[in-house]
Amino acid sequence: MVEAYREISSHFRKELAELHEEGASINYCYQCATCSGICPVFRYNPKYNPRKLIEGMLTGRKEEMVKDPNIWLCTVCHNCTEVCPQGVRVSELLTVLRNLATKAGNFPDHLKAEVKVLVETGLVNAPSKATISRRAKMGLPELKTADPAEIKALLEHLGFIELMAKGEKKEEKKEESSGGGQQ
Ligand code: SF4
Ligand code: SF4
Numbered sequence: 047m048v049e050a051y052r053e054i055s056s057h058f059r060k061e062l063a064e065l066h067e068e069g070a071s072i073n074y075c076y077q078c079a080t081c082s083g084i085c086p087v088f089r090y091n092p093k094y095n096p097r098k099l100i101e102g103m104l105t106g107r108k109e110e111m112v113k114d115p116n117i118w119l120c121t122v123c124h125n126c127t128e129v130c131p132q133g134v135r136v137s138e139l140l141t142v143l144r145n146l147a148t149k150a151g152n153f154p155d156h157l158k159a160e161v162k163v164l165v166e167t168g169l170v171n172a173p174s175k176a177t178i179s180r181r182a183k184m185g186l187p188e189l190k191t192a193d194p195a196e197i198k199a200l201l202e203h204l205g206f207i208e209l210m211a212k213g214e215k216k217e218e219k220k221e222e223s224s225g226g227g228q229q
Contacts, residue, residue, distance in 0.1 A: 055106030062103060066135065066142050074132040075100050081126035081136050087119050094119040096126050096136055103139060112147040118154050120144075151212050158210055165201065168192040 063070035079097040087094045094116045102111045111117065117140065126136035147153070160170050168191030173181075181189070201207050 052105065058103055058106040058108040061108070062139060062142055065145075066138055068135045069139060069142065071132070071134045072100065072103055072139055075104060075130075075134045076132060077101060078131065080129050080131060081134075084125040084129045086123060086125065087121060091119065096120075096140070099140060099143070100134065100136060103143065108146070111143060112150045112152055114147075115154065117143055117147060118157065148206075148209050151209075153210055161201070161206075161210065165194055165198045168194045168197060 059070075059072055062072055077097060077100075081096040081100070082088045082098075085094070085096050088096065099111070099117065120137065120140050122137055122141065124137045127134070127138065130136055163172050164170050166172075169189070173189060178189075198207070
């Protein structure tokens with residue numbers, strides 16, 4: 047059955063305006079899709095459409111959007127924000143959306159794995175032993191990394207480690223209630 051109408055709420059727009067200093071710019075969007083036209087992700091994956099994401103935020107579909115795995119496809123290149131004729135801070139609003147998704151315990155597993163590597167090694171993509179040995183044979187200098195202890199302290203200070211753990215607990219509960227945790 048075709049949906050006849052969708053309820054529109056301004057609550058999410060107001061929340062975005064409170065969470066970001068230029069969040070209220072979303073109110074100027076007139077759905078021209080210039081942002082989608084310049085988006086490198088949309089070019090290869092039409093499931094990721096910044097115009098539609100802005101529309102979802104404008105119409106108040108917060109609950110649905112913080113669960114949408116597509117929101118994590120943005121590369122934060124800021125092309126959309128640069129070209130928007132209305133001055134909507136598209137990429138920044140999408141970052142606010144991902145922050146809300148993280149707070150709701152929806153931080154994706156593949157990014158959790160990257161954060162764990164970052165905290166352990168100081169690099170998001172730690173080189174393999176083979177790469178390190180090849181670099182040495184080629185006379186390349188040792189790769190410099192940030193101090194993992196400092197990264198961990200920063201993430202703890204920001205409450206990010208706790209948020210990741212919250213997401214993991216939520217997943218465990220989901221598995222238990224669906225019987226997935228039983229042998
Ligand atoms: S380019 Fe700006 S005005 Fe056009 S759809 Fe995207 S956010 Fe809205
Ligand atoms: S910041 Fe994200 S939404 Fe905007 S153009 Fe880049 S990938 Fe697309």
